[in-house]
Amino acid sequence: MNLILHVWRQPGPDRGGEFVRYDAHDISPEMSFLEMLDVVNEDLVGRGERPIAFDHDCREGICGSCGIMINGIAHGPMQATATCQLHMRHFADGAVVWIEPWRARGFPVITDLVVNRSAFDRIIAAGGFISANTGNAPEANSVPVPKQNADDAMDAAACIGCGACVAACPNGSASLFTAAKISHLGLLPQGQPERQRRALRMVAQMEAEGFGPCSWFGECQEACPKDISIDTIARMNHDFVRAAAATRIEAPVRGSA
Amino acid sequence: MAIDLRARIPGGAIEQKWDRHLFEMKLVNPANKRKHTLIVVGTGLAGGAAAASLSELGYQVKAFCFQDSPRRAHSIAAQGGINAAKNYQNDGDSVYRLFYDTVKGGDFRSREANVYRLAQLSVHIIDQCTAQGVPFAREYGGLLANRSFGGAQVSRTFYARGQTGQQLLLGCYQALEKEVARGGVTMFPRRDMLDLVVVNGRARGIVVRDMVTGRIETHLADAVILGTGGYSNVFYLSTNARGSNATAIWRAYKRGAAFANPCFTQIHPTCIPQSGEYQSKLTLMSESLRNDGRVWVPKRAGDQRPAKQIPDTERDYYLERKYPSFGNLSPRDIASRAAKEVCDEGRGVGPGGRGVYLDFSDAIQRLGREKIAERYGNLFEMYERITDENPYDVPMRIYPAPHYTMGGLWVDYNLMSTIPGLHVVGEANFSDHGANRLGASALMQGLADGYFVVPLTMGDYLAAAKPEPVGAEHPEVRATEQAVHERIARLLQIRGTRTVSSFHRELGHLMWEYCGMARSAYGLRTALQQIPQLREAFWRDVLIPGTGEELNQELERAGRVADFLELAELMCIDALQREESCGAHFRVEYETADGEALRNDAEFAYVAAWEYTGDGQAPVLNREPLVFENVALATRSYK
Amino acid sequence: MWLLAFYRSTIGKKVIMAVTGLIGIGFVLVHMAGNLQAFAGWPKLNAYGAMLHGPLNELLWIVRIVLIVAVVLHVLMAWQLTRRAGAARPREYRERRPQVSTLASRTMRWGGVLLLVFIVFHILHFTTEQVDPAGWRGRLDAAGHRDVYGNVVASFHIWWVTLFYIVAMIFLGLHLYHGAWSSMRSLGYAKASPHPLHRRIALVIAIVVWLGFTLVPLGVLAGLLR
């Protein structure tokens, strides 16, 4: 099959960019979307041109490196599917495909389709952990966890940190990502001691990074390759309100980028 | 210069060695810890755990990875699970049994003392990860669940759905970010380690390329830890992430670290078969599938009928037939080779005849579709997403693929390489898996190394070595930096006609053909002729657009492929030298009457540690003899 | 200083949004019920109005103050949140295809502006009677009460007034279809469900409010109220 691609090309950070048209020829429906780009790139390189830069690594939908806005849909048309797991059989022959990077103030574009997502690391560093230093852990079975909680925690913990939620959200909100971690840890007994602190600090950091508010559009959940539910956002708000009411410490915010 | 291969294994009975070592090791006084800066390259389970734990102890840690975030290390892809000798299932497991299984599984080419320590530490790993909030699977009673995995007869594998590696890594990553926030760890993502700085014979730093700006940076420290993963991508197509590479350990090798057993590479039996030339990677289907799936091919060669139409009498469940007691759960090397055999006989299924069936119809009848969905739902989805076939209705097609490298930099009991101050953890070292790794034991090893071993042995090194200060102006530092600049310049000015991946693909074909599942002296010699030619062609004709002062993914890959082109040669040399079949290393000349691996303990019960002696010169083989005082050397039998 | 931190955070603002919004919902439900008395004939509605302004005047003022504060906060928060949302994506996509977001959710902002305009107009119209399209200012009914009923009927005989009200009510319905659902989530109340986007109660509230209000102008057009 053949495709007409309009790809966002941007030579570097805070440089201007533009859409460039490429015609992709004899693409196999068995290819993944990234393999299709590989083919286009090998062509470009063969002609000595700069290939299209995009992040990717595992190509199994688990590392969260990949992420492209495809025809206005984060990670493309298939639900619960990361870009690397999207296959060309879902595109019609001769289709026109607009390819854009994630766009958000918290995700500055580095080159072409590659964006800087380190804001997510800073959100986790603000409190997305359980302080259990190596060595001082109790015997694993000494704290039973109801299966339901363990399963719900796992659902939330499945987040791969790809950023599609931000990309898809009309508000550029990182609520789903942040809430997924707050829910994962908040659902486990091990996560209780730091639960309030975690909510206050992670939310404060999320906002310091310039991500938008949640207006409950629900687009994030739809774009999420791991089906994280917006119910987690309700849980985040719940924890945040409780924490804000209970504590007198103002959540300190580490310098954002 | 002959290198020092003393393993520094503590004395005493195997059960006491580690405890005794803990006591004998020198300590760094808490107040001085913060005066030591340490470099950790790699934020996978091994590197990440090491960086976090060392920072918790009070050291200043600089951590590096090539992804945009430490959370994306390739450990994230591990599906099946992690072993631990908890004996929660009361099925007779014990530290000793895990130790025994691992030594035997490794076909007696690993170090007893290390493996025993690994088994001991395995129980603490589960405690640590649970405390961090890793959502392991649980029973209704709220206690941890287990499953049996990869050729084990006891249920000792802990898992978190099909995403065990992801959850373990996130626990590790969160601990790392906790330390970043505290100021103990400085994180350097999107950095490509291109060389190791050795001053006065000691590892003192690294040279990295900032992959965004292209700037070459030198980072100095009192010691360096490499946790940079495996090199299966030397085969081009493997289950590893696209970025996984050998550059870090290869550079270290060229700076004097011995490379152990490079030819010990594991081919995983259950991967989705290749569908075309364009294919960029092979996807693993977790081994746990073999608990309920039955492996078969048609009895008649060239049988083109669809699976459903082939009656049971005309199916060959070859694993159950050949290995009655282990059947579909026989170890990876055995299962992989068996699959290759039946395909070579022309009985393979699917396009290209390179595949065998993994059939769940019996299990679905026995347990019901729901139960199967509950166990393997996400894996079945993944399979259907890729192949567009529904495993509930038609059997899966699987084929072996390069997956794990037991070989790596040689390390002693303290995980220190032959370069003082250079410690190596996780898949990057030659590890505790001997000639073959059992399922669910790499995560275990990476975390044992990172959380519990290197944080302590590092103290012992620092206390003894008392590293003197080294400045950026030091001639050896400058020289290394210079070498990196020159190499990049050289690559960029070739401006030939062929793409990097075209070379990588060609190398992959060579290695898969001649240094893959079955190796022969003839094949290896052929490869040893062709690889240097390919390398020469690469340096003459590779085409890398763009410059070095920007994000340039072709340049990154070129550097990695250049190193693979050298490593591949060493792998073949090693495979040729090892005139026996052991574990994953199968030499067709050395097999028993019924086609099983024929080990030669008299001559080859050693670790082959290769020493670099200069480009174009033959590497020197050093041998670390392996002694087995606890597990009696025996022929592996899974019949 | 947690209060300040709370107010500064978008979640805090959303909570204020939700609370004030819920107050609004409570009010419109009551108000709607009051209006529907029109169908019971002019004496009933006028008497109701008179009662509000007569004996219940103090109560009315309390309600008014609460409402004014609520609307002011609601609008202020809406403005601030909208600004923040805009700032979070400085450059829009060339292509963006909404997948699941409802029309209601996407019209909260402009619809809200319309509601604001409506409320202002509406109070000038029926309460203070400064805007007096029907020329009914100060008229009394047979019982000597302010002839609210007559004003309503007369006003809805004017096509653009009716049109404006009906359109406004449509947007109110939309506003509540999203708002009645999202406010509970903003406050952190949400039963985990396989379909988090489903919202039955909100749908009912929206339809009831929309219909309940729209019946009056429709009733006038249909000649039921005269």
Ligand SMILES: Cc1cc2nc3c(=O)[nH]c(=O)nc-3n(C[C@H](O)[C@H](O)[C@H](O)COP(=O)(O)OP(=O)(O)OC[C@H]3O[C@@H](n4cnc5c(N)ncnc54)[C@H](O)[C@@H]3O)c2cc1C
């Ligand atoms: C698909 C798959 C499934 C698996 N399933 C299991 C399983 O179920 N159970 C099990 O026990 N094992 C499993 N394994 C094996 C196991 O996952 C790996 O062996 C283990 O995770 C390796 O961890 P590591 O920390 O040593 O290296 P990795 O996790 O690979 O981390 C390497 C790190 O080094 C960094 N790095 C590498 N090169 C450079 C460089 N040049 N410069 C800078 N940084 C660099 C990377 O950025 C990364 O952070 C699986 C492997 C695969 C491929």
Ligand code: HEM
């Ligand atoms: C067709 C729909 C509506 C009709 C016929 C209607 C009718 C009236 C009437 C007759 C009054 C004057 C009552 C009195 O002064 O005795 C009034 C007051 C008021 N209405 Fe409405 N109304 C409608 C819709 C709405 C809506 C949707 C809102 C809010 C969003 C609203 C808010 C108010 C307010 C705030 C007052 C002033 C109450 C006070 O302080 O006295 N109305 N309305």
Ligand code: HEM
């Ligand atoms: C006065 C003019 C009004 C404006 C400008 C306005 C604007 C808005 C906006 C922009 C939102 C979405 C906020 C966000 O999620 O980002 C919103 C939410 C809401 N509005 Fe209004 N609105 C107005 C009047 C009303 C009225 C009269 C009611 C009730 C009858 C109401 C009830 C709600 C509710 C319940 C929400 C949901 C809050 C949440 O999601 O937490 N609003 N409003």
Ligand code: SF4
């Ligand atoms: S919540 Fe979903 S979309 Fe958002 S980062 Fe995590 S996985 Fe990606």
Ligand code: F3S
């Ligand atoms: S799309 Fe955005 S508005 Fe909230 S529900 Fe998702 S974050």
Ligand code: FES
């Ligand atoms: S490349 Fe890892 S998730 Fe897509």
